[in-house]
Amino acid sequence: MIEVTNASRWYGNVVAVNDMTFSLGAGVTGLLGPNGAGKSTMLHMIAGFLGPSAGTVTIDGRPTHGDPEVYRGIGMVPEREAVYAFLSARQFVAANARLQGVAEVEAATQRAIAAVELQDAQDRAIGTYSKGMRQRAKVAAALVHDPPVLLLDEPFNGMDPRQRLHMMALLRRMAADGRTILFSSHILEEVERLAERVLVIVAGRLAASGNFREIRRLMTDRPHTFTVRSSDDRRLAAALVAEPAVSGVALDDGLLTIRAADFGTFARIVPGVARRTAITLYELLPTDESLESVFSYLVAGGARR
Amino acid sequence: MPPDTMPPAPLEAGSSTPSSGAIYDLGYRRYDGPRLGRWHAISTLFWASLRAAFGMGRSGRAKIVPWGLAVFALIPALVAVAIIALIGEGISPFTYDNYLWQVQITFALFVAAQAPELVNSDMRHRVLALYFSHPLERLDYAAAKLGALVAALLLLALTPQLVLFAGNLLTSTDVVAGLRDQAGALPQIIGTSLLYAVTLSSIGIAIAAFTPRRAYATGAIIAFFLVTGAVSTILGEATRGSLSDWAPLIDPFALIDGTRDWLLGASIDESPVTGSSVPLPIFGGVLAAVVALAVAVIALRYQRVEA
């Protein structure tokens, strides 16, 4: 349905989107990438707010830019927080419904508001809402005309875990109805939980695409790093390095760092080693791996392939 | 912290001088040297604000407005010099007395456009706290900002008059005699410019300090100057009663001109001060009161504002 073919977008010397090609159908797709990667630009191109400098961006064969009629079939939830603060959620969603030419404005408004669970607060001015409630109001406004394509730019910003779960359930339901849903995020866990399919964007390029589990599996080839605190770091290190699952140990400034290629086996053997050597483990932490390093691995991995 | 030294490298066979190596700690170090203190902070802020008033250090688009206005204020002087050069003396439409009066709108616009630039950006982006965490008192900040705008307006006002001065000099037959003649005008040039600069800056910054957003501040400042000017003109045209006599006191530009007339002599036809029977020292008094009020308002505002 959404077809992006060799699309690029540049501003003078800065290339925001670099020769991307993909197509999307029904279901939930996540646009994943670090900040500044070009996710928003790509999303805005699909939404018709930007024209591609090269290539084409079409929905059902129609180019999205320059044609106000495409908006009958698109619902857009922008990232910027600002909304008409003086309107209540009901008025805001109803206004969007009217602008879309929806036939039964009241009914559609109530349906949309119920879908995002804003019924109780719908008559208060949006200016008084919390960040998460404002996001929900924006989603309701994007849903009110029942569009087959839904685009969301960082939709989970400012939502607490409960709201996030509810929003995810809503999006999954809509996808099951046959809608095409595309959302952007820089948080791995959100994309992991919601998207059936992922497009990973790094520096304007498509670094990886496809089923998320596949991509995750690719990343497990890379050794995991753990930090350990124990009653005797040095002896523990000596014992661990003898195990085949461990690829390296390092002792810096009193901090024991372990690299393990096979995460599963390592997790199994550590307690046994500790008991055998009579060392007490106080703490075992996987070190946070930055998203950027993961992605650069992905990019490098993609180049090698 | 003293540098860590490694033991000297082993001597090479045959060499007579010992070699040594050292590794230096490049970690974070405190600065324990002399610090320049409060006065330097004030002057730094002053110069930075003066540059900001002319859009220096920013993109070209930020320079259009201030420099455009500066050029606009300068053009009549250039034209006048050209006229003198081509046609001869005595035909110039501008004298040192009335030049600034004629181009007053450019000053009003400059203040309306740039006072918010100096004042409102800091407030909007909540940088005041950063400023006040340095040895810069709140009043120092206000003084530096106000001083910078005064200096900017001085530059704006002096340049065309000095161009006129130079033009008069260069087109006179005897430069030295011309210099002697024209030199008498220097107090007029400098004094008038100072009056305009101080008055307009203090009013502009006082208004800008109270408005939350830049666009509102610009609108409010220009509205103030336009409305006071219009009301003063209109009431001045009412021919009956003291209303028309006292009308010029509403207009800050008329106040400036009246004070200039009082202190430096020479009235000009275009100014409403000429037709008014109000004694000139009153203009001076009211002007002083207005400026004092504006400065007090600025001081109070910056003492109280939440950083």
Place this chain on the structure above:
Amino acid sequence: MNGTIAGITFRQLLGRRRVLLLLVLGAVLVLVALAYRLAGGGDDDLRWTAGLLENFGIATLMPLVALVLGTGAIGAEIEDGTIVYILAKPISRSVIVATKLAVAALAAAALTCGPILLAGIIAAGGMGNGLVLGFTLAAAIGSLLYAALFVALSLVTGRALVFGLFYVLLWEGFLSGLFAGTRTFSIRQHTLAFAEAIGHPPTDAFDASLDLVPAVVIGGALLVISVVVAIRRLRAFELRGEAA
């Protein structure tokens, strides 16, 4: 014309603190007229009224009101990003521009013509032989012309307010005083021409410097050009993403 957009724009323009400034300006106009009356008036009321309505009403109040409302009609939404809710709809860009312009012009006319009418009646002690009516109706037309210009300006530059001030104060004010030719391209002069043509006031009270025909032609052309420019800029408008 789209009712929903009109409603939102009205609330946006008139629901803010800046409207207070505009109301105060109008009030000052009326107060000055009152002060004149209370001070006993003058020798020639009609002439003074014409001066008041020309110098304060048309030359100060009308452009300031139109500037604030005209640059705010679309400019405010572009600045805070809410324009996306209007643009992401199957509504033609010309309808959007026409609606917002109509709202801005109507609001500007209301905030200008009301005080002018009131002040004129007070100062002239009546309708002043057509003077007051002429100025009031002309102010409505002038508000429309200004609003169109400033709406187009707000789609061309982010600093529409300052450049609008340049136009009003430097072009229409300063330069028109020096060069008579610039008056042909001054909305202020067009409005004064309309005031004379509509009200037929006595010439010793008020005489516009521009004739009606050039005012209609140039003013009309300015209106059309402004609207066309605005529509074209809105069509080509691009909304960048935050993380672009």
